[in-house]
Every structure is written in structure tokens, then in C-alpha cells.
Amino acid sequence: MSVLHSARLVLPSGVVEGGWITVSEGRIAAVGGPQDPRPSSSDGHDELDLGGRWLLPGFVDLHVHGGGGKSLTIGDADEALGALALHRTHGTTTSLASLLTNPIDDIVRGAEVLADLADDGHIAGIHLEGPFLSHIRCGAQDPAYLLAPDPAALDAMLTAGRGHVRVVTIAPELPGAIDLIKRIVDAGAVAAIGHTDATYDQTCEGLEAGARLATHLFNGMRGVHHREPGPATALLEHPEVVVEIVADGVHLHDAITRLVFDHCGPNRVAMITDAMAAAGAADGIYPLGPQMVHVQNGIALLEGTHAIAGSTLTMDSALRRVVNSGVPIQDVSAALSTTPARVVGLDKEIGSIAEGLTANLLVLDADLAVDAIMIDGEWTRKPF
Ligand SMILES: [Zn+2]
Missing domain, CATH: 2.30.40.10 (Urease, subunit C, domain 1)
Known part of the structure; x- marks a missing residue:
């Protein structure tokens, strides 16, 4: 002992x-x-x-695509292990690996590789970020491969994940999305609302169907307007919803991060990295799924656009940023470990x-x- x-x-x-x-x-x-x-x-x-x-407690990152120059999204186990090793040196002891919108066969192959890594204990599960997302709010997700909600495509991805798919992000306004949210929940995964142009009412319908997580709140979603409050307001308003935030000062102003903590308390905030390969690596050009991302001064933009393409954040630098901006360390720690563990059902083991x-x-x-x-x-x- x-x-x-x-x-x-x-x-x-x-x-x-x-x-x-x-x-x-x-x-x-x-x-x-x-x-x-x-x-x-x-x-x-x-x-x-x-x-x-x-x-x-060690950090629990529900949403990460890469790090250290390596990717979790390309169906390559060695690359994935390299990315996980980078984040481990920054205090992440548990990760869900996030796949991106891609041709469905590529997502299936990626899920198979990640399921092997989950079997071996390298990751705690898989997050499917796509392909059932909004064309208008797809950010760095490749619009060519977005799909309308499709039970057969969902089942193919869940089967490939062999029980390790813990989170599926979906835009609730798409045709068939409400039924698909119920199907995700019935399969034992968490339905997350994100990359969405839903109205406030459409978001509420998604929550009534069982969605319980917001994928990077405010990013990749219709904005807040006083006559059309949009998804962020609906997600913040529902006490059963946990909201992911990317607290790197690029995705969100620190004042918004403080506002989210003030409104939600630490038990509803999950700080994530949403990191891509350039986290912990040099500026340059990196692939993100099928697209290329230009990273300059640690800011990742889809080449030729102003779309933010993930972050170069690590969990320890997120902790320092949010503590230094005035949020108590025990609340930040809860948002980095306890709450993310709870929302995916791991709180009896970790967090x-x-x-x-x-x-x-x-x-x-x-x-x-x-x-x-x-x-x-x-x-x-x-x-x-
Ligand atoms: Zn992401």
C-alpha cells in the first residue's frame, strides 16, 4: 500500500x-x-x-481526434496510440476517441480499429461525430459525406463498435433525427446534440427524445438570438443536459466559459479538448479526416476558410486557463474528470x-x- x-x-x-x-x-x-x-x-x-x-483525479476527455502529430480518426491503431500517449503526458487518463464524418465504410473501419483499442483498455469508448449533422453547421466536417439520419447506417457503426460506442452526435432538426435519437439511447449510448441548425423548439424535441449531452456548446450550432433562442439556450436550460465546452480562448471567450459555469455549476459541464493532430505538435498543415487543416499559432482552421477545425488544446492547459480566469479549481476539476465520467456511466470506476x-x-x-x-x-x- x-x-x-x-x-x-x-x-x-x-x-x-x-x-x-x-x-x-x-x-x-x-x-x-x-x-x-x-x-x-x-x-x-x-x-x-x-x-x-x-x-x-486524472482527466476524462470525451471528445478528442488526435495529438502529437497523430490522428485517432483514420483507422490506424499505431497513430491512435501515439495521439493517446501525447494526451496522457498532459494528464488525460481516460479518453473517448472521436471519429469524424467520412464515407460510412471508413467510419465502420475506424470504429472496428477503435473497438480493438477499447477491448485492450487504451480508450474508454468511441464518440461518433457524424455523419448525421447539419450542412449549415458542419464546421470542419466534410459536407460531401453528411447523411440524413439512417437507422441502417447507425446500426452498421454501432455493430462495428462492438458496444464501445458511448456517444453519438446528431442534429435534431434533420428528417428522422428524433427516431434516431431514441435508437441511439436504446442502444445504450448517449445521444449528443451538435453541429446543428435546430431552433429552440427542435432542440427541445431532441431532448424529449432522450438526448443528454451538448457537443461543444456554442460551436457548430445556430447562435443565440433573443427571438429565436436556438439550441444553446435549450441545452443550457435543461438541467439533465451536460454541456461540453472547448475552453481554449479560441472556441469560447473566457467570459462565456465563466457564464456557463455560473449557470450550470460544475456537475453539468464537461471540458473537452476536441484536439486534432497538432495538439502538442508544431504549427503546419495536418489532415483532419478527408480534409486539410492549417494550424498557425496553435489555431486550427480548415484550409482556405475561417471554420475552426478542432483545437490544439490539452486538458492541463484548459485547467490552467479556466482556473486563472476565476473558476474555483474544484469546479474545474469536476468538469475535467467527474462530470464527463458520470455522463458516460464511468463514475463508479473513475473521475x-x-x-x-x-x-x-x-x-x-x-x-x-x-x-x-x-x-x-x-x-x-x-x-x-
Ligand atoms: Zn470534434
């Missing part, structure tokens, strides 16, 4: 100064504060003094520092830089 002590423990309920935890057989065995008696090294335990550093959960942990220094990473109770980056 290991004891980690003298930490600033970040729990969903708040920060515990001088806190400690024990880790045994890959799990968090006990959690205590400064007043609680903790096991001592004289009992034969390993002891690590964190010297007042932050201790947080917070609590007894019995998997010991996926991050040690951050006073500047909120990642100092050490533990996955399944093993240090993948040794502490200082």
Missing part, C-alpha cells in the same frame, strides 16, 4: 489542505483530511510527501478521488503544471 500525504486534495466537495490518500491494488483505498489518523510508514507502507502540491475508485491521479505543482501521473495505481510519470 502507498500513502500520499500533505496534499491539497481536490475533491468534488472542495479542496482539503493537508489531505492524504492511500492506494492499494490499483485503487484508492482511503481518503482523509489533516484531522484523520493516517497509516504511517512504520506499518510497512510506502509514503510520499506531496509537500502541499495539488492532487486531482474523482473517492474510496474504491481506480487510482488515476495527477500531482500538480503550484503553477498547476503536471508533476506526476498515476494510472491504475502505477506512476507513469514519477513524482518530482
Whole structure:
């Protein structure tokens, strides 16, 4: 058993100064504060003094396409593992891999490859971002391969994913979308509303059919107007909906990020990267699905357009940005770990520092830089 002590423990309920935890057989065995008696090294335990550093749960990224120059979307396992390795060094201990709009046979092949990676524990599941999306709001998704909602195409992708498809993004205003949302939910996946030109009322219909997640709120959706409040207003208004946000200062102004936290509280916000291959890599030209993306100063734009084509964000830099913009660290941690784990049904295993959960942990220094990473109770980056 290991004891980690003298930490600033970040729990969903708040920060515990001088806190400690024990880790045994890959799990968090006990959690205590400064007043609680903790096991001592004289009992034969390993002891690590964190010297007042932050201790947080590992990040859970529900929406990522690549990183480190590698892609998760092209049906290549080695590329996918490279992208996951980059994000792991930035504190992401659990990822859903996001496929893009492509010819349906390519999505099916991508899902088969990702299902193998899920079987082996490299990813926690698959997010299908397309192809049932709006032509008007498709962003960097290739419009040539968008489809009207089609049960047979959905079933082909779900079958290829072998139970690992956890999220499907869909535009609820498309013909047949409401039935397809019900089909997604019946299959045990989360229906997410996104890349949509739906009105407020059409979005509400999608939510009544069972959709429970907003794909990158505000991005890739009709804007807010005081006479046509649009999807964002409907998604914010429904307390059962979790909203993804890309808090990189490019996709959203920091004031909007604060507004979302103020309105929703941490239990309804899932911070995501939506990262493409250039995350953690140099500026340049990168493929994103079948299209090319120009990355300059870390901003990814579809070549020849002003459409934002994913981000170059990592979860640790998102944490620093949002904490420094004034959101309490325990709320940011909940949005990076606890809430995303819960929305895809993983909260009994991961997503917070609590007894019995998997010991996926991050040690951050006073500047909120990642100092050490533990996955399944093993240090993948040794502490200082
Ligand atoms: Zn995306």
C-alpha cells in the first residue's frame, strides 16, 4: 500500500489542505483530511510527501481526434496510440476517441480499429461525430459525406463498435433525427446534440427524445438570438443536459466559459479538448479526416476558410486557463474528470478521488503544471 500525504486534495466537495490518500491494488483505498489518523510508514507502507502540491483525479476527455502529430480518426491503431500517449503526458487518463464524418465504410473501419483499442483498455469508448449533422453547421466536417439520419447506417457503426460506442452526435432538426435519437439511447449510448441548425423548439424535441449531452456548446450550432433562442439556450436550460465546452480562448471567450459555469455549476459541464493532430505538435498543415487543416499559432482552421477545425488544446492547459480566469479549481476539476465520467456511466470506476475508485491521479505543482501521473495505481510519470 502507498500513502500520499500533505496534499491539497481536490475533491468534488472542495479542496482539503493537508489531505492524504492511500492506494492499494490499483485503487484508492482511503481518503482523509489533516484531522484523520493516517497509516504511517512504520506499518510497512510506502509514503510520499506531496509537500502541499495539488492532487486531482486524472482527466476524462470525451471528445478528442488526435495529438502529437497523430490522428485517432483514420483507422490506424499505431497513430491512435501515439495521439493517446501525447494526451496522457498532459494528464488525460481516460479518453473517448472521436471519429469524424467520412464515407460510412471508413467510419465502420475506424470504429472496428477503435473497438480493438477499447477491448485492450487504451480508450474508454468511441464518440461518433457524424455523419448525421447539419450542412449549415458542419464546421470542419466534410459536407460531401453528411447523411440524413439512417437507422441502417447507425446500426452498421454501432455493430462495428462492438458496444464501445458511448456517444453519438446528431442534429435534431434533420428528417428522422428524433427516431434516431431514441435508437441511439436504446442502444445504450448517449445521444449528443451538435453541429446543428435546430431552433429552440427542435432542440427541445431532441431532448424529449432522450438526448443528454451538448457537443461543444456554442460551436457548430445556430447562435443565440433573443427571438429565436436556438439550441444553446435549450441545452443550457435543461438541467439533465451536460454541456461540453472547448475552453481554449479560441472556441469560447473566457467570459462565456465563466457564464456557463455560473449557470450550470460544475456537475453539468464537461471540458473537452476536441484536439486534432497538432495538439502538442508544431504549427503546419495536418489532415483532419478527408480534409486539410492549417494550424498557425496553435489555431486550427480548415484550409482556405475561417471554420475552426478542432483545437490544439490539452486538458492541463484548459485547467490552467479556466482556473486563472476565476473558476474555483474544484469546479474545474469536476468538469475535467467527474462530470464527463458520470455522463458516460464511468463514475463508479473513475473521475474523482473517492474510496474504491481506480487510482488515476495527477500531482500538480503550484503553477498547476503536471508533476506526476498515476494510472491504475502505477506512476507513469514519477513524482518530482
Ligand atoms: Zn470534434
